[in-house]
């Protein structure tokens with residue numbers, strides 16, 4: 001089950017019992033990737049999103065991981081820093097941070113409705129060790145909270161993605177310019193997390209092609225094949241890719257998929273995602289393009305999605321209006337298929 005932000009934590013970003021129930025209902029996925037989870041106040045910009053920087057949050061997550069384990073599943077925590085995709089409302093008026101001085105397009109969800117993003121400032125080089133430490137600590141907290149591992153969120157236009165791609169990284173130092181420099185932060189964060197919790201409990205998510213949340217690259221194939229090769233040398237638990245498909249949530253992309261090139265250089269387990277339904281997923285496994293497929297939206301209204309695939313049962317559509325809404329409606333009230 002791929003990561004799905006659902007907005008059911010408290011206003012202070014602490015877990016609720018509802019979240020334990022929701023995740024336990026979906027434990028037959030085998031492995032659940034948690035929704036994006038804030039590693040620091042600086043990197044959090046989503047109402048009612050969960051986080052992992054306080055004791056209270058760790059205690060809250062313990063209920064979720066215990067419920068999932070009790071139901072026979074496993075769960076990784078997705079570690080998240082939104083970079084420039086943080087409205088100043090979330091950080092007491094402070095400027096959001098990014099690779100460079102840029103402004104994200106569109107609007108942020110805030111507690112006071114939609115608001116435009118503010119211009120981000122470039123993270124100073126002397127701030128990067130602290131940032132890497134935030135990832136490391138969040139990984140430690142995740143393991144303390146009972147997670148089976150962590151997935152570093154390097155996809156979808158968030159902070160590390162902003163460093164990776166030349167559309168948003170215009171720095172002039174060793175974290176910018178040539179590909180080896182732009183993947184430096186990804187490598188250093190991953191190395192820190194691996195050092196803290198072990199490579200076998202560390203995964204990475206990348207979204208190699210197509211502009212996402214205003215972040216794009218002039219040569220995604222070269223960039224992401226190099227990034228994947230770098231990740232491959234670390235013996236990670238797996239590498240998860242999100243590549244746009246016709247029905248993907250970020251729309252279509254005319255860019256050729258990078259996954260085949262990544263498959264050649266990343267020799268660990270590769271998980272593909274976006275827009276898959278069962279037959280195409282099976283085909284991707286059968287012809288060796290992937291070792292696993294992550295399903296996202298299908299799990300929202302089908303807590304027993306694997307059972308439905310196996311027995312060729314119809315899928316429930318689900319209500320888009322309750323994606324990010326607080327409360328149980330559209331969250332824990334989807335029934336399992338009979339049988």
Ligand SMILES: Cc1cc2nc3c(=O)[nH]c(=O)nc-3n(C[C@H](O)[C@H](O)[C@H](O)COP(=O)(O)O)c2cc1C
Nearest residue numbers: 002003004005035036242274275276295296297323
């Ligand atoms: C409501 C919603 C929330 C999402 N939240 C996250 C998230 O927290 N982290 C992430 O990496 N991707 C997130 N995604 C992307 C999904 O993980 C997945 O890549 C996307 O839905 C495409 O896969 P699918 O076609 O199987 O749904 C989200 C997508 C949706 C629809």
